Amino acid sequence: MSLFMDIHHVEGGVKAGDVAAAHEKDLSTQSEFGVNYVKYWVDEEAGKIFCLVDAPDAEAANAVHAKAHGLVADEIYPISAEG
Template sequence: MPVFMDVHNVEGGVSASDVAAAHEADLATQGPHGVNYLKYWVDEEAGKIFCLVEAPDAEAANTVHRQAHGLVADEIYPISAQG
């Protein structure tokens, strides 16, 4: 399955606890969409969130975000795993 890295930019910063709650909402929503959110990283001060996700396509990944909490990615990049 394709793997994507998405990027969220939250003006004014973001708290790690809010991101953790959003990630839990993604996990609860992802199944019917064939999506698997694997891991995320957050830079609280810069307001940056990065999500690593397996998904059939970028839109499926964003659909999960939209339904789970409404915070869709500002950018999403297909990536390939390196051995």
């Protein structure tokens, strides 16, 4: 498993409550793909969502979003927990 940070860009902003609901759907879907969504952060005004995910690969992480609610990440980066 590897850590990834995914980034979503939502035109016009986003509401934290909507992101929380989508995250709950991720949590109920993630085991099917061997993924663990660890934490997320929201910048409502900028329309940015950041998700920290432990996954076998970036495709598996995005597959959870796709199946759970259809809001796949615009960007996804491998990250290191070290440091």
